[in-house]
Amino acid sequence: MTETDIIVVGGGSAGCVVARRLAEDTGRDVVLLEAGPSDQGVPGIRSAGSWAGLLGGEYDWNQSYGATWRTAGRAVPIPRGRVLGGSSSINAMLWYRGHRSDYDAWEAAGATGWNYDSLLPYFRRSEDWQGGSTEYRGAGGPMRIETSRDPHPVAAAMLDGAAELGFDVLDDANAAENDGAALANLNVTVEPETGEVTRWSTVRGYLEPAAGWPNLHVLVDSPVSRLVFEGSRCVGVDYERRSGDALPPETVRLRARQGVVLTAGAIHTPRLLMLSGIGDPDELVPLGITVHTALRGVGKNLQDHPLLMGMNFRAREPLGPTRDNGGGSMLNWKSSKSRGKPDLHAFVVQGPHATDEVRAGHDLSGSVFAISPGLMDSRSVGYLRLKSADPRAALEIQPNYLAEQNDLDALIESMETIADLAATSAYRAIGSSPVAPHQRLSKQEKIAFIRSSCSTFFHACGTAAMGTGGSSVVSPALAVHGIDGLWVADASVFPSIPTSNTQAAVIAVAERASELIAETL
Known part of the structure; x- marks a missing residue:
């Protein structure tokens, strides 16, 4: 495959949602690219009680926040899923939205049209809550939620x-x-035959029911190294594909007729933007990266809960x-x-x-x-930066805990x-x-x-914040400022961190993003 309609970069908590929803239009061809392997056949992912054993292993990106004196000179590991389903495949399965004012604050910060009332339908749409449909909870949605x-x-x-x-x-x-x-609300279910409590990841909720769709293509072990532009338009990506374990990966170009959606998460979405020349020129130029679009907010505004x-x-x-x-x-x-x-x-x-x-x-x-x-209402704000133009190089990631x-x-x-x-x-x-x-x-x-x-x-967010001000990276429609055909739809776009676990909010944002993007196609 060398061309498709929509490319979704990152098959994690947000990417599985966006790819599935955009592919519901049967006339639209969607390719989902995930850097890590498939989640199938991994007992530790499906079993709810074994998630801690996944941290720091082969399905984790194995990155860390930099050491500071405020953390007694310790680097802090930040588990992030490097597997289909992303962090929804390795996290603690907590499903919590926080306080309604968290989302009203997004609109106050410049994300016009984003507030609690606008997001509530998407929180509800994503859920299959054990208690059934209520004013606040959804039933029959892709994500099974139980206590x-x-x-x-x-x-x-x-x-x-x-x-x-x-x-x-x-x-x-x-x-x-x-x-x-x-x-605690958990995205899990109890298996009726065995009584085992099992994980309900976004793969299970969104991708598996669409597995036979001819217009939805999921490619694992396919890390994206660059965005491809023609003028001010994003027209595709370069990604790595392995032909065999003994051979080095080859770089493949995949073109997008309609656009590219970044759902690689709050660490890897800004990383890919910067590697592609979208970011702060003062940081990119010294690394030998040609600036395509100057957006100084890329990689800034990093927030996480201590x-x-x-x-x-x-x-x-x-x-x-x-x-x-x-x-x-x-x-x-x-x-x-x-x-x-x-x-x-x-x-x-x-x-x-x-x-x-x-x-x-x-x-x-x-x-x-x-x-x-x-x-959960932390006020310290940090950043992430490239150390090299090499896509495989480590990042400098600092939340300033x-x-x-x-x-x-x-x-x-x-x-x-x-x-x-x-x-x-x-x-x-x-x-x-x-x-x-x-x-x-x-x-x-x-x-x-x-x-x-x-x-x-594990709640990193905010590194490609939405808004209208000079420090924002995407518009309230989630389009990257100054570029056609490129959107971000993951935790990167949060203007501020909600007072909760971020999984439910990421999925709600991805649900709404899918509609906003589809309206422009």
């Missing part, structure tokens, strides 16, 4: 303990209110086998630094959860579980709340005693623990 049918004891204790501390216990944190504790990994406790008795995704419940609450909505979030882990540095100084043997807090004092202060408060939660009668019933940290800490000790424990929720 635990038999919560693990540490997950159930979070709900009871939160109530003991005066927090609300919510029936559904994706409905009208999200302040309080709830069972996570403390984690606060660990030892139970009196063995905890039993892992259930669901290894978690099962969550808590949202406001710090004294909040901006009118829950800014802190915590979840349970049915086992130890700690960085190597914390493990080295603490005994985490035995029946240990964790309650891991993090900051803890650069804003408010972020650090809120996380300090979070540790005290988790210590209080673990001391409730609900957790005392399973004999919880602190092991990492092993006691309540002073403020300075908390800061040291935060710096050695700070990790990522």
Whole structure:
């Protein structure tokens, strides 16, 4: 194949959605290019409880945020799926939208027409919620969403303990209110024949039902190295194809009659734009990259949520086998630094959860579980940059974790709340005693623990932000400024990070993007 109508670059959480929706017009030919391999035949991907074993392995891009003194000189690994389905194939399967004001803030930042009310139909459209259709939830959509049918004891204790501390216990944190504790929404299902809890990735939800469509072509092991232009129009891509394991890859040019949609994620979409000459000239020219379109916002505005990994406790008795995704419940609450909505979030882990540095100084043997807090309304902003014009070269990726004092202060408060939660009668019933940290800490000790424990929720976004201002990269219609036939439809376009896991928001954006793009074709 040398030509098609639409090329979708990146077969992850967004790309599977966009490719499927655009191919629903049977007169349109769509090619989806994924850098990684197929997800088929990989038991660790389908089994919900084994996702942590995928991190850092062959289905992960194995990239890291750069070390800084704010993270105690540690690089922070940022798991991203390098496999069909992208991060939806290796993540923790959490399905959470955050607060409605998160999306109203996008419109206030210049993304005209993007707000909570405009996105709600696409959140609902994507879902097959276990509770059926409601004002806030969808039924019959591609993504199956369930909560635990038999919560693990540490997950159930979070709900009871939160109530003991005066927090609300919510029936559904994706409905009208999200302040309080709830069972986690997960994109999983329970297999009727075996009872096993299995992952429901975007491959399973969007691509597998369309597997026989003659106008939808999915090519795996096909990393894109460059965008191809004729004047101001994007007319295709160059990608690598292997003819055999013993042979070097060959570069293949695929032309697009109607356009190219980038859905490679918040790391690889800006990377591909910059490699193709779209970005800040001050950064591209020194690398020998010819500037095609000067857009200084490419790679800027990187945002991610800092996570403390984690606060660990030892139970009196063995905890039993892992259930669901290894978690099962969550808590949202406001710090004294909040901006009118829950800014802190915590979840349970049915086992130890700690960085190597914390493990080295603490005994985490035995029946240990964790309650891991993090900051969902983080204010620190970073960037990513090319180090070379070589598409295979490493990137400089820096979220600037803890650069804003408010972020650090809120996380300090979070540790005290988790210590209080673990001391409730609900957790005392399973004999919880602190092991990492092993006691309540002073403020300075908390800061040291935060710096050695700070990790990522895997929520990178914002690096090709939509808007109308000089720092934006795409228009509110998701078209790249100054270029015809090129769109971005993934987490890169978020003007600001929502106070939640990003998977549901990425899929909703991709759903709406598919309509916006189709209207222009």
